[in-house]
Amino acid sequence: MTQTTPHTRARAEIDLAALRANVRALRARAPRAGLMAVVKADGYGHGAVPCARAAIAAGAEWIGTATPDEALALRAAGVPGRIMCWLWTPGGPWREGIEAGLDMSVSGLWALDEVVAAARATGRTARIQLKADTGLGRNGCQPADWAALVAAARAAEAEGAVRITGLWSHFACADEPGHPSIAHQLTAFREMVAHAEKEGADPEVRHIANSPATLTLPEAHFDLVRPGIAMYGVSPSPEIGTHQELGLRPVMTLAASVALVKRVPEGHGVSYGHHYTTPGATTLGLIPVGYADGVPRHASGRGPVLVGGRVRTAAGRIAMDQFVVDLGGQEIPEGSEAVLFGPGTRGEPSAEDWARAAGTIAYEIVTRIGTRVPRVLLHEEPEREPLPGAVPTARP
Known part of the structure; x- marks a missing residue:
């Protein structure tokens, strides 16, 4: 973070008091769930490290990033607590993630194979979260492939290579209240979680709620909510309301x-x-x-x-x-x-x-x-x- 001088042509002021207030307001929307503060893309342009620290000060229990490099940078800066990252590609820094104590998302067998190999090489247990594609059609494991992924992950867990710390998914249309896909995704998520738990998975957290779901869908809060844009005081969509109507302060x-x-x-x-x-x-x-x-x-x-x-x-x-x-x-x-x-x-x-x-x-x-x-x-x-x-x- 750079301080301006009288000659600075432009500046982006980041009001960390507003961010802390937004985190508290979002926690109040989901009082029975924990909160993961999403600081991907350098904190949505606001600065990942100071925003992560401010969110933790306001009660966030988890920090979320997209890429492993983002998560590792937070650890290198001394950000404590649980940090999860989810956008992995083959050959990613699994070993570094294990050593940093990250929660690492797994959407397919290739990723599970790589994280298990890294865990064996380090002699440490990797913390992984299995992502279900409940209808977004982006990252995550399809329902037809879920049983195979869960079985392989449970076998790796029995070996001690991994610990399944979470089961999670992401909404496609939570910013459009009443969209039929919302109910379909919730049903699919519950079914996929139930299958994993029947097979012996005992996750610390189950989560699907992004900013709009945190604000409007209490039935989607589960164990953890993952607000991103709302934490920065920006409305997820006009259909949900303005930032003033949502009780948020732009940061x-x-x-x-x-x-x-x-x-x-x-x-x-x-x-x-x-x-x-x-x-x-x-x-x-x-x-x-x-x-x-x-x-x-x-x-x-x-x-x-x-x-x-x-x-x-x-x-x-x-x-x-x-x-x-x-x-x-x-x-x-x-x-x-x-x-x-x-x-x-x-x-x-x-x-x-x-x-x-x-x-x-x-x-x-x-x-x-x-x-x-x-x-x-x-x-x-x-x-x-x-x-x-x-x-x-x-x-x-």
Whole structure:
């Protein structure tokens, strides 16, 4: 995390107090379950290490990442407690994962073979979680192959090579309340869990609930919920509600310093292709961030920004390093703050507003903010010891 100087052109402020508040709010939505704070993709662009530590301080018992390299980086940074990672490819760092005490997801026999070989080489028992494909059609073991995977994993467990610590899956359409696939996936998950347990598996946790399921589907909470985007104060989808309606506080504020203000005449072309020409004599403000910083080019002509006390719109094309707003004749000093998105407490746009302008989802807006934009941590607090293990809960 880099601190800004008075000359910094742009910054992404990361409000860790808001993140802690979101974790507490999400825990309250699932009071009988533990919580896995998902910090993949560098904490959805917010910074994986500080966000993981803040989540643990707020009561998260587990940390989740996509790739093993992400999980190993957290361990190297001293993040304690249970860390799970799930996006493995052949030849992955299984041995390093075992030595770091990671929970490693297994979706097929090839992965089980590799983790067992690594466990034998290290002489240590690997912690694995079996992933069921209950209908997403992405990673995970198909129902037709589940019995074979469970049998092989149980044999490896009997040998002492692995410990089956979890059974899990992922929703396809939990962000669309009432979608018929939700009930189908829950049924399939229960059936696949029941088969594994009948074969002797005794997992520490069973989990399927992502952010939208954490917020709207208490029947899907099981032993553990896995909020990702909601932890950062961003709504999973408009159908579920705004972040305000969900009681969440956006964690990231993206701002820049206005680089130039100048007067131009009527009919002046602005940015590449002259897709915008000034309707009259006006002032233009230059905002020194662009698509190389993660500002979506698809939001050209539509992306909102608070500058000079008013929300303006990107005028013309968003370029690699900069874009322009038409200030409508307003004169503001260079160095004035331009806020692209934030919590909305000052009337600034939200990440959801940029998502609508770009025809995408808010997940993409926050995760794409690039490394040229320094992250500035706000409201850090001393770390606390992690809570041990996952919270047990009654079987639903």
